[in-house]
Amino acid sequence: QGASLGGSRRLVKLLIDHGADVNAQRGYYGTALQAACWTGNRATIGLLLRRGADVDALGGFFGDAYHAAAFGGHRR
Template sequence: MLLDKGADVNAKGGYYGNALQAASYRGNETIVQLLLDNHADVNAEGGKYGNALQAASSEGNEAIVQLLLNNHADVNAEGGEYGNALQAASSKGNEAIVQLL
């Protein structure tokens, strides 16, 4: 409904930096897909985790990591709490995500 009312899909700010990063962290695949379908910047930087791929990787959200990768997320993007998505996945012992990355 917010997108239909003209909300900026790439608005920045807050703890997670943007809506895509928040949805990726929380594991909400439906919202991640909706945001991507509405041209969310898959590589937008900001927030605690630096980007959506790092947020999803840190929480072990394998389906979302794959979805972001399928939408050209930069696997080597740096920033955020862990430095990059591979370090985020590694620090939590997420072997399947490490393999994806």
């Protein structure tokens, strides 16, 4: 989540390659995908989706990735 929020695609990839759960839930942002959607980092969003992130996962303040993107002001 922190790597996604910070926009570090390389770190996100490294963590996933070493076994990180792309759908892990924790804290304010819920999932790594929700954090990436809030920041609008398309490269990280794409990586997470390709690696199996659940776009419909519920959790965190925003509820899901769609709402996280909307709260972040991102329409795409």
